[in-house]
Amino acid sequence: MEQVIARYAGQIRSAAADKKPLRLRGGGTKDFYGQGLEGELLDTRAYTGIVAYEPTELVITARCGTPLAELEAVLRAEGQQLAFEPPHFGAGATVGGMVAAGLSGPRRQAAGAVRDFVLVVRMLDGRGDDLSFGGQVMKNVAGYDVSRPMAGSLGTLGLILEVSLKVPPLPFAEATLKLELPQDKALAMLNHWGGKPLPISACAWTGGELVLRLSGAPSAIEAARAAIGGEPIAAEQATAYWRGIREHTDPFFSTDKPLWRMSVPSVAPPLEFPGEQLIEWGGSLRWLACKADARSIREAAAQAGGHGTLFRAADKSAGVFTPLQPALAKIHRNLKQAFDPAGIFNPGRMYSDL
Amino acid sequence: MNESFRLLDPLRQTAAVKALRAILPSDAVLYQREDTKPYECDGLSAYRELPMVVALPQNEDEVSRVLRACRQLKLPVVARGAGTGLSGGALPHAKGVLLSLAKMNRILALDPVARIARVQPGVRNLAISDAAAPYGLYYAPDPSSQIACSIGGNVAENSGGVHCLKYGLTVHNVLRVRACTIEGELVEFGNEALDAPGLDLLALVMGSEGMLAVATEITVKLVPKPQTARVILAAFDDVEKAGNAAAAVIAAGIIPAGLEMMDQPATRAVEEYVHAGYDLDAAALLLCESDGTAEEVEDEIARMTAVLKDSGAYDFRISQNEAERLKFWSGRKAAFPAMGRISPDYYCMDGTIPRKRLGEVLRFIAAMEKKYGLRCPNVFHAGDGNLHPLILFDANDPEQLRRTEAFAGEVLEKSIAVGGTVTGEHGVGIEKINQMCLQFTPDELEMFRAVKRAFDTDELLNPDKNIPTLHRCAEFGRMHVEGGQLPHPELPRF
Numbered sequence: 052m053e054q055v056i057a058r059y060a061g062q063i064r065s066a067a068a069d070k071k072p073l074r075l076r077g078g079g080t081k082d083f084y085g086q087g088l089e090g091e092l093l094d095t096r097a098y099t100g101i102v103a104y105e106p107t108e109l110v111i112t113a114r115c116g117t118p119l120a121e122l123e124a125v126l127r128a129e130g131q132q133l134a135f136e137p138p139h140f141g142a143g144a145t146v147g148g149m150v151a152a153g154l155s156g157p158r159r160q161a162a163g164a165v166r167d168f169v170l171v172v173r174m175l176d177g178r179g180d181d182l183s184f185g186g187q188v189m190k191n192v193a194g195y196d197v198s199r200p201m202a203g204s205l206g207t208l209g210l211i212l213e214v215s216l217k218v219p220p221l222p223f224a225e226a227t228l229k230l231e232l233p234q235d236k237a238l239a240m241l242n243h244w245g246g247k248p249l250p251i252s253a254c255a256w257t258g259g260e261l262v263l264r265l266s267g268a269p270s271a272i273e274a275a276r277a278a279i280g281g282e283p284i285a286a287e288q289a290t291a292y293w294r295g296i297r298e299h300t301d302p303f304f305s306t307d308k309p310l311w312r313m314s315v316p317s318v319a320p321p322l323e324f325p326g327e328q329l330i331e332w333g334g335s336l337r338w339l340a341c342k343a344d345a346r347s348i349r350e351a352a353a354q355a356g357g358h359g360t361l362f363r364a365a366d367k368s369a370g371v372f373t374p375l376q377p378a379l380a381k382i383h384r385n386l387k388q389a390f391d392p393a394g395i396f397n398p399g400r401m402y403s404d405l
Numbered sequence: 406m407n408e409s410f411r412l413l414d415p416l417r418q419t420a421a422v423k424a425l426r427a428i429l430p431s432d433a434v435l436y437q438r439e440d441t442k443p444y445e446c447d448g449l450s451a452y453r454e455l456p457m458v459v460a461l462p463q464n465e466d467e468v469s470r471v472l473r474a475c476r477q478l479k480l481p482v483v484a485r486g487a488g489t490g491l492s493g494g495a496l497p498h499a500k501g502v503l504l505s506l507a508k509m510n511r512i513l514a515l516d517p518v519a520r521i522a523r524v525q526p527g528v529r530n531l532a533i534s535d536a537a538a539p540y541g542l543y544y545a546p547d548p549s550s551q552i553a554c555s556i557g558g559n560v561a562e563n564s565g566g567v568h569c570l571k572y573g574l575t576v577h578n579v580l581r582v583r584a585c586t587i588e589g590e591l592v593e594f595g596n597e598a599l600d601a602p603g604l605d606l607l608a609l610v611m612g613s614e615g616m617l618a619v620a621t622e623i624t625v626k627l628v629p630k631p632q633t634a635r636v637i638l639a640a641f642d643d644v645e646k647a648g649n650a651a652a653a654v655i656a657a658g659i660i661p662a663g664l665e666m667m668d669q670p671a672t673r674a675v676e677e678y679v680h681a682g683y684d685l686d687a688a689a690l691l692l693c694e695s696d697g698t699a700e701e702v703e704d705e706i707a708r709m710t711a712v713l714k715d716s717g718a719y720d721f722r723i724s725q726n727e728a729e730r731l732k733f734w735s736g737r738k739a740a741f742p743a744m745g746r747i748s749p750d751y752y753c754m755d756g757t758i759p760r761k762r763l764g765e766v767l768r769f770i771a772a773m774e775k776k777y778g779l780r781c782p783n784v785f786h787a788g789d790g791n792l793h794p795l796i797l798f799d800a801n802d803p804e805q806l807r808r809t810e811a812f813a814g815e816v817l818e819k820s821i822a823v824g825g826t827v828t829g830e831h832g833v834g835i836e837k838i839n840q841m842c843l844q845f846t847p848d849e850l851e852m853f854r855a856v857k858r859a860f861d862t863d864e865l866l867n868p869d870k871n872i873p874t875l876h877r878c879a880e881f882g883r884m885h886v887e888g889g890q891l892p893h894p895e896l897p898r899f
């Protein structure tokens with residue numbers, strides 16, 4: 052495996068010398084996400100396998116090319132999980148791609164995002180140097196936390212070689228409920244419940260129907276059911292439903308309109324746009340299938356205190372990600388310069404000048 | 406960097422005072438020895454330095470103008486919250502400005518429906534939970550210093566507390582940090598949604614020890630108070646058994662609300678101070694807390710008790726009411742001040758190790774007590790492997806201080822050697838800077854410096870802390886090299 056690293060490092064060094072972009076790619080399941088794909092392919096799947104797993108330490112370390120499905124199966128066998136429930140978006144999803152994309156699924160509202168579980172990142176920077184940041188332990192504040200920001204960096208800072216993740220136990224039990232509620236009432240209830248010690252681990256509202264998942268001790272689930280009401284959904288059906296929400300195979304997502312990912316404060320009022328909406332994360336994540344112009348959508352997101360991402364669309368000319376404030380953009384450029392001085396890693400995947 | 410500051414003209418002080426007085430009222434610019442003296446150290450009082458000037462801004466705009474002025478005059482700036490830090494992070498710079506955020510102590514907004522609070526950096530950690538209490542909410546990270554420490558300091562250190570095993574560290578509980586760069590520009594990291602566009606710089610700013618930007622406004626998450634909590638106080642006749650018991654609880658799929666341990670010397674010292682009724686014959690005590698609904702807690706306490714019993718606990722007490730729960734916790738929470746009563750000074754370490762190496766590291770510490778002739782009671786966050794050995798010494802005796810530093814250095818290096826880190830929550834500051842040379846490679850340290858320059862080109866914010874220069878590492882290496890051998894060539898790099 053060390054030979055694979057040497058090969059990657061060689062490829063990076065020569066790309067840097069020639070100032071030729073590299074396109075870092077695992078299974079390619081998230082090719083749709085982000086701005087353009089540019090450069091010579093560097094396939095991360097050659098560097099694969101689980102390096103270390105100690106269930107009692109709650110830590111797993113895997114190479115970038117490890118299939119995400121394999122990692123999850125290994126964890127499940129020990130009663131543990133990736134608590135942020137990452138979407139695969141296809142059979143070939145890899146661990147490296149999952150971290151670089153930084154996308155979290157339904158359980159994010161209760162458990163946290165990918166970045167919250169990243170403990171160590173080993174990476175090759177734009178000089179081909181092999182660097183490790185973070186610590187294999189639950190708490191570490193030595194040096195700057197360079198490992199967490201790799202989550203969601205879309206391969207713009209370096210090639211993620213290995214990652215150590217915190218892996219909590221699976222919940223003892225789960226139950227899914229369904230309630231009929233219009234959007235404004237659903238948002239109000241989600242925020243109300245959010246302030247109560249209830250074990251809500253996921254929610255999805257669309258078309259007047261709110262589906263809630265409860266996770267935890269059986270007794271806590273029972274108590275929550277009594278407090279919330281609603282109609283139970285059978286376990287098998289519930290599992291399939293949440294998979295559909297996570298993987299975007301739910302009918303809501305089979306739209307030919309542009310799909311917007313609106314990240315807003317949970318208390319933001321209903322977004323007034325034509326088209327369909329699906330709400331997750333206690334009101335903080337709103338999927339919008341909508342043809343309105345990008346500008347008005349981004350303005351609405353900003354007004355609500357959040358941002359809008361053009362998640363899936365045929366035409367991305369409006370820009371996928373919300374532009375950064377100038378002072379913040381400057382820090383981004385400086386960091387890019389620090390990690391990737393020749394500007395070879397996935398140029399333009401996030402912003403045109405990164 | 407440091408050298409050039411040392412060569413600065415002493416008249417710099419006059420120039421600095423003049424520039425700051427143009428921005429701040431005169432009582433907010435301190436430079437007389439008797440006024441600057443209270444700022445000479447933080448909680449790591451073995452290191453002291455008088456700042457050249459102290460500036461006390463009252464709002465974001467003043468912070469921005471002060472920083473701009475400092476940049477113009479090339480003055481190093483050390484931010485300070487409450488000064489409870491334990492690694493010398495807020496240790497002043499003799500040729501620089503100490504920027505106290507203490508006057509910025511207002512809670513700007515608290516939204517019980519959105520469950521967030523927007524606060525100024527000088528707000529005390531506990532003040533946030535107090536303000537949220539009427540709504541059944543609280544701010545989860547609870548460092549033992551929470552009555553005093555500031556949220557700005559918490560952000561800068563990524564502080565934890567006894568409940569962070571279940572509820573996360575500062576990084577998991579802050580949504581947004583508004584900060585001022587050395588150029589005087591305001592930047593927002595994160596926002597009041599669950600994520601923000603671009604790179605996750607909010608995570609990068611957490612724990613950055615005031616070296617990247619000065620936090621001026623922070624939005625924290627508030628979470629619902631659990632309906633009830635109970636704690637098990639378990640006694641063990643052997644420290645290693647207790648350590649293994651902690652690991653066994655986690656292995657059973659339980660994430661306790663708190664999982665803390667004290668060894669016998671620590672228990673004896675705190676008992677004298679708080680009279681919690683601890684078992685003084687136990688080699689180690691484990692505090693294992695469950696929270697949630699009454700039914701949930703009952704189930705979990707039963708599961709925890711079974712695991713602890715199997716792991717060899719010889720005695721259990723389960724808190725029967727809130728008063729008793731707080732009493733069981735009182736000793737652990739007051740461990741540091743209790744040491745202050747039995748010794749003129751204590752030196753608190755912060756290494757974090759894989760739980761399974763606990764026994765080995767404890768034996769190592771016991772050996773060091775003998776080697777250096779100093780006592781070292783242990784308290785620790787057993788659930789996440791974060792050790793706080795407390796070396797007892799007298800700082801007035803330079804010889805004891807020297808032995809203490811050597812003792813601490815060996816323990817930190819041991820933490821690295823077993824695959825851990827030199828600091829879990831207290832930060833590197835000035836204290837652990839040499840050991841950074843062991844934990845990271847020269848390339849990694851260079852990258853840290855490049856990260857700093859991405860925010861602070863002239864390296865004026867809290868210079869010479871946290872990240873050692875390669876020159877410093879070379880010096881440290883020379884001191885360490887014995888017989889041409891590099892220290893710990895076997896050290897794992899992770």
Ligand SMILES: Cc1cc2nc3c(=O)[nH]c(=O)nc-3n(C[C@H](O)[C@H](O)[C@H](O)COP(=O)(O)OP(=O)(O)OC[C@H]3O[C@@H](n4cnc5c(N)ncnc54)[C@H](O)[C@@H]3O)c2cc1C
Pocket residue numbers: 447448483484485486487488489490491493494495506526547548549550553554555556557558559560561562563564565566567614615616618619620621741742830831867
């Ligand atoms: C008795 C005792 C118990 C403790 N228990 C714990 C514990 O359980 N868990 C734990 O994690 N820590 C603990 N600590 C350590 C300490 O309280 C924390 O590190 C705390 O977060 C420091 O906050 P402060 O406001 O005192 O910061 P200070 O000591 O003033 O500063 C700490 C660092 O933060 C920087 N800083 C401060 N404010 C800002 C700002 N606004 N912007 C940018 N940088 C800033 C400073 O430059 C410095 O580097 C304890 C300390 C004591 C004395």
